[in-house]
Amino acid sequence: MVRLAVNGGEAVAKDLGRLIPKWPIFDEDDVEAVVEAVRGGRWCRLYPGSYAERFEVEFARYHDAKYGIAVANGTVSLELILKTLGIGLNLGDEVIVPAYTFIATASAVTEVGAIPVFADVDPSTGNIDPKDAEAKITDRTRAIIAVHFGGYPADMDALTSIARRHGLYLIEDAAHAHGSEWRGRKVGAIGDMGSFSFQESKSLTAGEGGMVLTNSDELAERARLIHNIGRVIGKPGYIHYILSSNYRLSEIQAALLLSRLRKLPNEVRVKHENGKLLADMIRRIGVVEPTRSDDRVTVRGYYYFVMLYKPEELDNIPKDVFIEALRAEGVPVGESYGPPLYRQPAFSRGNLIKAVPRHILERMPNYEELNLPGAEEFARRELVLPHQILLAPREALELVAAAIEKIKEHADELKPLVSKFKVSDITHRR
Ligand SMILES: Cc1ncc(COP(=O)(O)O)c(C=O)c1O
Numbered sequence: 001m002v003r004l005a006v007n008g009g010e011a012v013a014k015d016l017g018r019l020i021p022k023w024p025i026f027d028e029d030d031v032e033a034v035v036e037a038v039r040g041g042r043w044c045r046l047y048p049g050s051y052a053e054r055f056e057v058e059f060a061r062y063h064d065a066k067y068g069i070a071v072a073n074g075t076v077s078l079e080l081i082l083k084t085l086g087i088g089l090n091l092g093d094e095v096i097v098p099a100y101t102f103i104a105t106a107s108a109v110t111e112v113g114a115i116p117v118f119a120d121v122d123p124s125t126g127n128i129d130p131k132d133a134e135a136k137i138t139d140r141t142r143a144i145i146a147v148h149f150g151g152y153p154a155d156m157d158a159l160t161s162i163a164r165r166h167g168l169y170l171i172e173d174a175a176h177a178h179g180s181e182w183r184g185r186k187v188g189a190i191g192d193m194g195s196f197s198f199q200e201s202k203s204l205t206a207g208e209g210g211m212v213l214t215n216s217d218e219l220a221e222r223a224r225l226i227h228n229i230g231r232v233i234g235k236p237g238y239i240h241y242i243l244s245s246n247y248r249l250s251e252i253q254a255a256l257l258l259s260r261l262r263k264l265p266n267e268v269r270v271k272h273e274n275g276k277l278l279a280d281m282i283r284r285i286g287v288v289e290p291t292r293s294d295d296r297v298t299v300r301g302y303y304y305f306v307m308l309y310k311p312e313e314l315d316n317i318p319k320d321v322f323i324e325a326l327r328a329e330g331v332p333v334g335e336s337y338g339p340p341l342y343r344q345p346a347f348s349r350g351n352l353i354k355a356v357p358r359h360i361l362e363r364m365p366n367y368e369e370l371n372l373p374g375a376e377e378f379a380r381r382e383l384v385l386p387h388q389i390l391l392a393p394r395e396a397l398e399l400v401a402a403a404i405e406k407i408k409e410h411a412d413e414l415k416p417l418v419s420k421f422k423v424s425d426i427t428h429r430r
Helices: 028-040 051-062 076-084 104-111 130-135 156-166 217-227 251-261 264-285 319-328 349-355 373-381 387-391 394-409
Strands: 067-071 094-098 115-119 141-147 169-173 193-197 210-214 288-290 297-299 304-309 382-386
Touching: 028 251, 051 067, 051 210, 051 251, 067 076, 067 217, 076 104, 076 169, 076 193, 076 210, 076 217, 094 104, 104 115, 104 141, 115 130, 130 156, 141 156, 156 169, 210 217, 264 288, 264 304, 264 387, 264 394, 304 373, 304 387, 319 382, 319 394, 373 382, 382 387, 387 394
Parallel strands: 094 115, 094 141, 141 169, 169 193
Antiparallel strands: 067 210, 193 210, 288 304, 304 382
């Protein structure tokens, strides 16, 4: 008799682990590139013709941008962007950020002395809702940060038009979206400045790393100055023109990224196609649905394959129980970031006092009072698969679908498990 794996039956997708490439992937070219950088003896980028310089040029070219500035990670890349735009120099500067994202999108704002203002997200994508973003604009707003959640481009038409109308900077947090396209244009270079992460789980990685993209000569020059502790290339290294920090990427990471970048376009193509296949497969089954399709999204680079859980199609079994059941069948499913950011402990008054200067804290909203319906719904329903599943053969996608189908057919077996799994309060406001 067939039973769910969570109840001791055989896992239908037990071979999935073997089929999904072990992340991070690398080949002998990548190893050689790192060895060459190590042997070369120049491990810091402060030489002409550095790996970092070459990587910046290649990465910017692939993303249709004029300039790239390579940095240590995708958190400081956001901080560098905000500093370059002068955000945080005036007391009370506000930046509108989506309420559902990785915390760095918002913590970068507080790190430069500005105030994050949360806008709601579209519950069918997790991306910032342009209407709510516009409603949150005040005379202190300086910028909007759009995150391309999971690699699904935010509505860049609406956001560009809002930013233009209100005289705001539009910043793209493209940490999830290497290679994604909005109406044929790569994201990350559509707004004023874009930010990428090369942390280990990302589509392009050297363990850590980040990139700032821009098409503006002036902003690129200023970002370069700030990223290199106020030095100007071509002038003596002991003269510093502005007080700032060191954001530089190491040469060994840059060499690895340069090598990996050559494979990225093909990986993006494969993930885009497999993402469509998997979306079709799960749409037919029900229980979970893929993010909504939009013809303006011409390429999806994928960091997460996002699925939205529909408990009403599974006897109202809580999401946590569904996750346990799917994992037991062999599918590496999980949640991305848990609660909307305003419910993270870091945004409680008690913890803000320890992190934010008093004169800024006084001007901050009470985040604990927020309750944005789109972000709450997205938090309640979202499930994610890691992007490398989309680099696996079609058989792997079929196993994911088979596991969902099996759970759907045996939903009655899940009922007794509901009381066994504690549903976390912080993640799901009911
Ligand atoms: C949306 C988003 N922004 C920023 C970052 C920060 O990148 P890093 O981990 O390289 O600092 C991440 C990392 O996961 C992210 O997901």
